[in-house]
Structures are given as structure tokens and as C-alpha cells.
Amino acid sequence: MIPAGGVGTRLWPLSRASAPKFLHDLTGSGTTLIRGTYERLAPLTGEHVMVVTGASHGEAVREQIPELDDADLVLEPEPKDSAAAICLAAAILHRRNPDTIMGSFAADQVIAPVELFQEAVREAVYTAAASKIVTIGIRPTHPSTGFGYIRRGAKLPVSGAPNAHQVAEFVEKPAAPVAEQYVASGDYLWNAGMFVAPVSLMLSHLEQAEPELYAGLMEIAAAWDTPDRDTTMARVWPQLPKTAVDYAVAEPAAAAGDVAVIPGEFTWDDVGDFAAIARLNPAAHEESMTVLGEKARVYSDESSGVVVSDTQRVVALIGIENIVVVDTPDALLVTTTDHAQSVKRAVEALQAKGDSDVL
Amino acid sequence: MIPAGGVGTRLWPLSRASAPKFLHDLTGSGTTLIRGTYERLAPLTGEHVMVVTGASHGEAVREQIPELDDADLVLEPEPKDSAAAICLAAAILHRRNPDTIMGSFAADQVIAPVELFQEAVREAVYTAAASKIVTIGIRPTHPSTGFGYIRRGAKLPVSGAPNAHQVAEFVEKPAAPVAEQYVASGDYLWNAGMFVAPVSLMLSHLEQAEPELYAGLMEIAAAWDTPDRDTTMARVWPQLPKTAVDYAVAEPAAAAGDVAVIPGEFTWDDVGDFAAIARLNPAAHEESMTVLGEKARVYSDESSGVVVSDTQRVVALIGIENIVVVDTPDALLVTTTDHAQSVKRAVEALQAKGDSDVL
Numbered sequence: 001m002i003p004a005g006g007v008g009t010r011l012w013p014l015s016r017a018s019a020p021k022f023l024h025d026l027t028g029s030g031t032t033l034i035r036g037t038y039e040r041l042a043p044l045t046g047e048h049v050m051v052v053t054g055a056s057h058g059e060a061v062r063e064q065i066p067e068l069d070d071a072d073l074v075l076e077p078e079p080k081d082s083a084a085a086i087c088l089a090a091a092i093l094h095r096r097n098p099d100t101i102m103g104s105f106a107a108d109q110v111i112a113p114v115e116l117f118q119e120a121v122r123e124a125v126y127t128a129a130a131s132k133i134v135t136i137g138i139r140p141t142h143p144s145t146g147f148g149y150i151r152r153g154a155k156l157p158v159s160g161a162p163n164a165h166q167v168a169e170f171v172e173k174p175a176a177p178v179a180e181q182y183v184a185s186g187d188y189l190w191n192a193g194m195f196v197a198p199v200s201l202m203l204s205h206l207e208q209a210e211p212e213l214y215a216g217l218m219e220i221a222a223a224w225d226t227p228d229r230d231t232t233m234a235r236v237w238p239q240l241p242k243t244a245v246d247y248a249v250a251e252p253a254a255a256a257g258d259v260a261v262i263p264g265e266f267t268w269d270d271v272g273d274f275a276a277i278a279r280l281n282p283a284a285h286e287e288s289m290t291v292l293g294e295k296a297r298v299y300s301d302e303s304s305g306v307v308v309s310d311t312q313r314v315v316a317l318i319g320i321e322n323i324v325v326v327d328t329p330d331a332l333l334v335t336t337t338d339h340a341q342s343v344k345r346a347v348e349a350l351q352a353k354g355d356s357d358v359l
Numbered sequence: 360m361i362p363a364g365g366v367g368t369r370l371w372p373l374s375r376a377s378a379p380k381f382l383h384d385l386t387g388s389g390t391t392l393i394r395g396t397y398e399r400l401a402p403l404t405g406e407h408v409m410v411v412t413g414a415s416h417g418e419a420v421r422e423q424i425p426e427l428d429d430a431d432l433v434l435e436p437e438p439k440d441s442a443a444a445i446c447l448a449a450a451i452l453h454r455r456n457p458d459t460i461m462g463s464f465a466a467d468q469v470i471a472p473v474e475l476f477q478e479a480v481r482e483a484v485y486t487a488a489a490s491k492i493v494t495i496g497i498r499p500t501h502p503s504t505g506f507g508y509i510r511r512g513a514k515l516p517v518s519g520a521p522n523a524h525q526v527a528e529f530v531e532k533p534a535a536p537v538a539e540q541y542v543a544s545g546d547y548l549w550n551a552g553m554f555v556a557p558v559s560l561m562l563s564h565l566e567q568a569e570p571e572l573y574a575g576l577m578e579i580a581a582a583w584d585t586p587d588r589d590t591t592m593a594r595v596w597p598q599l600p601k602t603a604v605d606y607a608v609a610e611p612a613a614a615a616g617d618v619a620v621i622p623g624e625f626t627w628d629d630v631g632d633f634a635a636i637a638r639l640n641p642a643a644h645e646e647s648m649t650v651l652g653e654k655a656r657v658y659s660d661e662s663s664g665v666v667v668s669d670t671q672r673v674v675a676l677i678g679i680e681n682i683v684v685v686d687t688p689d690a691l692l693v694t695t696t697d698h699a700q701s702v703k704r705a706v707e708a709l710q711a712k713g714d715s716d717v718l
Contacts, residue, residue, distance in 0.1 A: 013675075299709055301701060314690040314717045316372075316705045319698035320679065325691075331673040332686060334693055339678035342660060346675045350658055358673045 001089040002037055003082065004053035004061060004107035010273040010343045013331035014308050016359055022107035023060050026271050027280050028292060033271070034107040035064045040114050041105060042067075044121055050093070051107070052076065052085040071225060077237050083213060083248035084240045087206050090199040091221035101128045103196040109270050110280060116266040123262045124196035126160035132260040133197040133205075133253045135167065137189025138268045143179035146272065148172055148191040148246075150261050158260075167259040170251055189261060192268055195250070205253045213248065216240045273340035274324040278306040289317070293327075305337060331358040360448040361396055362441065363412035363420060363466035369632040369702045372690035373667050375718055381466035382419050385630050386639050387651055392630070393466040394423045399473050400464060401426075403480055409452070410466070411435065411444040430584060436596050442572060442607035443599045446565050449558040450580035460487045462555040468629050469639060475625040482621045483555035485519035491619040492556040492564075492612045494526065496548025497627045502538035505631065507531055507550040507605075509620050517619075526618040529610055548622055551629070554609070564612045572607065575599045632699035633683040637665040648676070652686075664696060690717040 008021030015021040022034040029036060034051075041049060052074040053061050062068060074088055086104050093100040103121060111117050124134040137150045153166035170191060174182060182188035207214040216236050223232035253259050269276055281290045289300040293309030299316045300307075305323035307315055315327055324340060326333040335343065351359060367380030374380040381393040388395060393410075400408060411433040412420050420432065433447060445463050452459040462480060470476050483493040496509045512525035529550060533541060541547035566573040575595050582591035612618050628635055640649045648659040652668030658675045659666075664682035666674055674686055683699060685692040694702065710718060 013673075297714060299705055299712070299714075301705060301708070302698070313688075314372075314709065314714055316690070316692045316694075316702075316709065318692075318694035318701045318705055320682075320693065320695060323679075323693065325693055327691060329672075331675070332684075332691065333675045333677075334679065334682065334684055335675075335677035336679060339661070342677045343675075346658055346660060346677055349660070350673065350675065353658070355656060355658075355673055 001050045001052065001086065001093075001102055001104045002034065002041070002107045003085050003104060004034055004051055004057065005076075005079065005082075005085060006108065008108065008271075009347045010341060011271070011277075012326075012343055012347045013328045013333055013358060014310060014326050018056070019060075020057065020108075021271065023057070023064070026277055026292070027110055032064055033110070034061065037105060037107050037109070038065050038067075040111060040117060041103075044118055045103075050074065050089050052089055053107075054079065077234060079242075080237065080240050081242040082245040083206070083210065083243045084217065084237075086245045087202065087213070087249070088217050088220060090197075090202045090206075091217045092224045094199040094203055095221045095224065098200055100199045101125055101196060102199050102202075103194075105194055106192075106270075109192065109268060111266050111268050113266060117264065120262050120264045120266070121196060123158075123161040123163055127156065127158045127164040127260045127262065128196045128198055130156075130158050131198060131201060131258070132156075132164075133201060133250065133258055134164070134195060134260045134262060135191065135250070136194040136196070136264045137261045138192050138264050138266075140183045140188065140190050141267075143176065143183045144190065145173055145176055145179050149174065149179075149182050149188040150191050152187045152189065152261060156260055161262065163262055164260050166257070167254050167261045170246065170254055189263055190268075192264070192270070194264075201253070201258060202249050205249045205256070205258070209252045210241065210243060210248045213241050213243065273343060274306060274308070274326065274335070275337040275340035277308065278322075278324070278337050281306065360409045360411065360445065360452075360461055360463050361393065361400070361466045362444050362463060363393055363410055363416065364435075364438065364441070364444060365467065367467065367630075368706045369700060370630070370636075371685075371702055371706045372687045372692055372717060373669060373685050377415070378419075379416065379467075380630065382416070382423070385636055385651070386469055391423055392469070393420065396464055396466050396468065397424050397426075399470060399476060400462075403477055404462075409433065409448050411448055412466075413438065436593060438601075439596065439599050440601040441604040442565070442569065442602045443576065443596075445604045446561065446572070446608070447576045447579060449556075449561045449565075450576045451583045453558040453562055454580045454583065457559055459558045460484055460555060461558050461561075462553075464553055465551075465629075468551065468627060470625050470627050472625060476623065479621050479623045479625070480555065482517075482520040482522055486515065486517045486523040486619045486621065487555045487557055489515075489517050490557065490560060490617070491515075491523075492560060492609065492617055493523070493554060493619045493621060494550065494609070495553040495555070495623045496620045497551050497623050497625075499542045499547065499549050500626075502535065502542045503549065504532055504535055504538050508533065508538075508541050508547040509550050511546045511548065511620060511622075515619055520621065522621055523619050524622075525616070526613050526620045529605065529613055548620060549627075551623070551627055553623075560612070560617060561608055564608045564615070564617070568611045569600065569602060569607045572600050572602065632702060633665060633667070633685065633694070634696040634699035636667065637681075637683070637696050640665065 008015035050072040055075040127134045151168040153168035156164040158164045288304040290306040296309035297314045302319045303317040308326045310328040322337045367374030409431040414434040486493045510527040512527035515523040517523045647663040649665040654671045655668035656673045661678045662676040667685045669687040681696045
């Protein structure tokens with residue numbers, strides 16, 4: 001299951017409500033992030049792939065994944081946060097086969113090499129089959145304060161999953177000194193929101209933590225593979241409570257000892273801002289200047305950084321290091337990689353100023 | 360006479376071959392530089408204004424100065440440097456009335472206050488009437504290495520021109536320590552290329568220094584106010600030698616003791632680069648950010664500098680001090696005021712790369 005949500009505000013003006021992050025090729029690979037996610041999973045799942053996304057992105061997702069059946073594309077009439085999105089998929093799959101093991105992998109992440117990823121997923125499936133909700137945690141490469149962490153507990157004796165451990169707890173984004181302790185201890189992994197789980201176990205935790213949400217999702221799921229799908233969805237979805245899957249399922253399950261973790265030894269990036277894009281794309285067209293965009297015409301002099309060109313305009317850069325220029329038909333961003341996180345604040349300010357036509 | 364030439368390469372991509380500097384409003388005054396030049400002169404000259412410009416700018420100049428007669432608009436079929444441009448005007452005026460005193464004031468300069476300018480011109484006219492070629496020199500505000508200098512000689516006893524001095528010599532753009540000596544001495548003024556002179560005296564120096572150019576210009580002038588104007592211009596102009604009025608007239612005249620100078624006490628800027636634009640336009644729309652462009656939509660955060668917007672795009676700037684952003688439909692420049700002089704190099708590089716469609 002691929003949840004394809006989130007606007008990617010820190011990647012404005014490239015990523016925006018009408019063209020969110022997962023619909024862009026941010027690594028110069030020639031494919032969008034959601035297509036890359038699908039292709040990474042297809043060897044493991046065959047045709048058994050489901051996508052949950054906003055109704056306005058249905059057409060774009062179908063174009064990216066023509067292999068997808070209509071019954072496997074969940075279109076949210078409005079955003080209801082991750083618990084509703086992910087658990088509706090679980091409920092639909094449970095209705096089709098209560099023994100299903102489901103994995104959830106966000107549409108906008110960059111992972112390599114694919115073999116190490118698939119190995120981790122395989123271990124996670126074996127562990128899920130032993131009745132666990134199994135997160136795949138990322139081995140931290142630095143003491144990031146931008147991610148939540150997973151504290152590993154005791155090793156689990158699961159056949160086929162030599163690296164499976166109990167999850168002791170999930171912890172929120174830490175302050176810098178705490179993050180350093182986490183990384184030094186070796187017991188903490190980044191929480192990348194990836195997990196594999198028996199749908200029945202997820203739903204039983206959801207039922208306990210969020211009975212109202214559970215009831216609504218089960219009602220939609222019961223109608224899903226019938227002619228009543230659309231009318232039921234339209235009637236029930238808007239009433240659902242908004243909450244994150246972490247609170248509705250993962251944390252209660254961890255407290256009950258039902259969560260395991262497999263360490264992912266692959267490199268992982270959630271392409272959170274333009275600094276990530278500079279990092280993920282080695283300088284190509286010009287010396288020390290990363291250029292994204294097939295029609296880009298960039299002249300760079302005593303400058304370094306990244307240019308993302310979504311126009312055919314000539315872009316001339318002189319004398320600025322670590323610059324970020326994002327050139328789109330109706331909006332231009334100029335900043336530095338050091339300020340990449342402040343882009344979110346700009347988007348909020350533009351919203352407040354009434355410039356939402358470009359958001 | 361207003362020579363309206365020069366592309367203003369350091370102001371690319373705002374100023375370019377098809378829309379040179381003098382056709383822009385670079386000070387936020389609401390009028391173009393050439394219209395501002397005309398309005399500064401009209402109170403002194405009445406209708407007696409002539410413009411010399413490239414053939415491709417004829418329409419734009421007529422739009423800017425509808426008061427101009429066709430006989431007073433000289434359109435150069437191709438650029439031939441300043442001696443041909445300025446001395447053709449002198450030759451035409453000489454043909455109409457050999458006693459004419461002509462002033463030459465470039466179309467792309469910013470001057471204030473207009474009263475001090477007009478006072479200097481009045482003194483220059485009195486001095487020219489005493490048979491001098493009279494430059495108006497600018498009192499230096501700093502030891503610039505970007506301008507040529509005029510060394511003042513003895514005071515001249517001219518009635519109506521209490522500040523007139525002989526010119527001892529013209530000197531080329533100096534190195535920094537030399538420029539500092541010049542400014543400290545008080546005997547040097549910036550050469551802004553402004554002068555007032557009897558056309559007969561100019562032409563007699565031209566005849567001696569550049570006989571071939573003189574003969575060609577006299578031939579065009581003889582046909583100018585006749586039906587043969589266009590055919591003569593088309594036949595003779597392309598053959599004229601290219602040289603600057605400094606070499607062809609001013610320097611030989613100075614050596615002969617025929618040049619005087621009036622100090623201009625007004626502020627003067629030739630708007631040579633985007634640093635000048637930042638300087639001439641106090642920050643308006645956003646704190647410490649100068650914004651030019653009526654339709655500009657600029658968001659600025661922890662940034663300072665200048666944005667020139669020739670589009671309706673939203674421009675968001677985050678975390679760069681002294682930035683220069685020039686946003687036009689087909690080209691974008693991003694640099695800093697410290698690198699404003701390097702824009703010329705960028706234009707040369709784009710030319711070499713074959714991107715001349717945006718130059």
C-alpha cells in the first residue's frame with residue numbers, strides 16, 4: 001500500500017497542492033517518486049498494490065501507475081490524516097482476505113539500493129507473519145532532529161528474520177544533544193513510517209484506540225467491492241475523525257508489545273527540502289552546480305548549489321554559493337541550502353498575503 | 360541633442376538590444392530615462408531637441424518623445440560610435456544655422472536636482488558663446504575607477520559663467536590610488552560626457568582630426584533637410600569610420616586650449632549596473648528590499664537587495680543579503696550587488712554559448 005499524500009511545502013514552488021512532491025522526478029532518474037516507489041515494490045508484491053491519495057490526484061496517479069485497478073485506488077474526498085488513509089486500505093484488504101499481510105510505503109521517498117530494501121521487507125514479512133506490526137527503521141547516518149526515533153528492545157526469535165527486534169518505544173523528534181546520545185547508543189533507528197503488518201492485528205488495535213474511526217472504515221470497506229463504493233465513501237468519509245496512524249495504531253500496539261523492528265541498511269531520504277535535492281543530485285551540467293530540468297538553460301559563474309528549472313528561461317547565476325533557485329512559470333524561489341527549511345514559512349506567508357494561486 | 364545608444368550590458372536581462380537602458384524606468388519615477396532627459400532639457404531648449412539613436416529604436420523614441428519632428432530624429436542604420444552620432448547632429452544644425460550652440464546629454468543618466476543641472480548648463484552656454492567646447496564635469500563623491508576624469512586649469516573670465524575653468528587635460532579611468540589623489544586634490548572632475556559647444560568649433564576640430572568622417576557627415580547634412588535625406592544616409596553612413604567623440608574632437612580641442620569645464624554640483628548617476636539601481640531606489644515594498652516593477656509580487660525573508668520584476672510571477676527570497684534578482688519573461692538573473700559588474704561577463708558567455716535570443 002502506497003499512501004500518496006502531503007504537499008511537500010518545503011519544496012515549493014516545485015511541489016504544490018496541484019503537483020505534490022510524489023509526482024515529480026526529484027533525483028534526475030527519469031521517473032517520478034511514486035513510480036519509483038511502485039517499481040521498488042512490484043517485484044515483491046506482483047499486482048497486489050494499492051494507492052491512497054487525494055481525489056484531485058487520481059488522474060495523475062493512474063497515469064503514473066497504469067497497472068493499478070480502480071478497486072485498488074482509494075481517492076480521499078478530503079484529507080483525514082494517516083490513520084484513516086492507511087487503515088481504510090487495511091480494512092478493504094481484510095474484507096478480501098482476513099489473513100492479508102500489508103506493507104505501507106510512502107510515495108515520496110528515495111531508497112537505494114533496492115536489493116537491501118527488499119531484503120528488509122522480506123524479513124519484515126516473516127516477522128509480521130509471527131503476529132507483529134513490523135516497522136522498518138533506518139540506521140541513522142547523523143543525529144537528525146528532524147525525524148522521530150525507534151528504540152530497539154530484545155531480539156526476536158523469528159525464522160527468516162535474523163535482524164528482528166522488539167520495539168521498546170517510539171520517541172518524538174529529539175533535541176540535538178538527545179539525538180546525539182541516541183545515535184551513539186546504537187539502539188535507536190529513524191522512524192521512516194514504513195511498516196509491514198497483519199491487517200487483522202492493525203484493525204484490532206485501531207478498534208480499541210479509535211472505535212469511531214474503526215466503525216466508519218469497516219462500513220466503507222464492506223461497500224468497497226460492491227456497486228455502493230462511491231456513495232458509501234462520499235457519505236461516511238467526511239465524518240471520520242482525523243488522527244495519525246502513529247497514535248491510532250503504532251504506539252498503542254508498541255505499548256502492548258506487538259511491534260517489532262527490522263533495521264534498514266539501505267540509504268533513505270524523504271527529500272524534505274531543496275538541500276536534499278542538492279544532496280541527491282550530483283552536480284552535472286555546470287561545475288559545482290546541480291541542474292534539474294530537461295529544458296534548463298543555466299549559466300553559472302562563481303556559484304554553487306542547485307537550480308530546478310520548470311521553464312525554458314535562461315537562468316544566469318553570479319557569485320552566490322549554495323544557492324537554491326527554483327524557476328516555475330508562475331513563481332520563483334531564491335534561497336540557499338542553509339535556509340531550505342525556511343521555505344515552509346514563505347509558503348505560509350504567501351498564503352496569509354492572499355497569494356494562494358501559486359501555492 | 361540626446362545621443363541614445365548603448366545596450367547597457369551590465370543591466371541585462373532588463374536592458375538588452377531590443378530594449379536598451381534608456382527605454383526603462385530605472386528609478387521608479389514613472390518615466391523612462393530618455394523621457395526624463397528630455398523633460399530636464401525642454402525648459403532650456405524649447406522645441407530645439409534632436410535625438411540620435413539606432414534605427415530599431417525609432418518607434419520607441421517617437422513614443423517616448425512625441426514632440427520630436429522627424430527631421431530631428433537621426434536613425435543610425437548601424438552603430439558608428441559617438442563621433443559620427445554626435446557630429447552628424449552638429450553638422451545638421453550647422454547647415455541650418457552656423458552660429459548654433461549645441462549641447463549633448465546622454466539619454467540614460469539620472470540627475471538631481473534639475474535646478475542645479477540647468478544652472479550648470481546656463482553657465483556652459485555662456486562659456487560656449489565665448490568660443491569654447493564646454494564639458495560639464497561632475498564633482499566626485501568617491502574615488503571611482505570607473506570614470507574618466509577632467510583636470511581643471513585656470514579660471515576663465517566669462518561673464519555669466521563664474522565657475523568656468525580651462526580644461527588642462529582629459530585623463531582615462533585611473534587605478535584606485537591615482538583616483539584617490541585626484542579626488543583629494545580637488546582639481547579633478549568626473550567626465551560624464553556632457554558638453555555644450557558651438558557647432559562650428561566642433562566641426563573645425565573634427566575636420567582636422569578626422570577629415571574622412573567630416574566629409575561624410577557634411578555630405579549627409581547637406582541632404583538632410585531635402586528629399587534626399589534617406590538615400591544619402593543609406594549610402595554614406597555605412598562607409599563612415601568608427602571613433603569616439605573624445606578622440607575625434609574633445610582631446611584635440613583640449614590640446615589646442617579650446618575646452619572649458621563647468622563643475623556640476625548636482626548628483627549624477629549613469630546607472631551602470633544593478634548596484635546603482637539598488638542605490639537609486641530606496642527600499643520600498645519590503646523592509647530593506649528594493650522592488651522595481653508595477654506588477655511585482657515579492658516575498659522577502661531575512662534578505663536585502665533589489666528585485667526588478669518584469670513579469671507577474673511571485674518571487675520569494677529567503678536568507679540572502681545584497682541580492683539582485685532580475686525577473687523577465689525569457690531570462691532570469693540572480694547575483695549580488697557586489698557582483699553587479701560581472702553581469703557583462705555573463706552576457707558575453709551567453710553570446711558565446713549561442714543563447715543570443717535572450718540578449
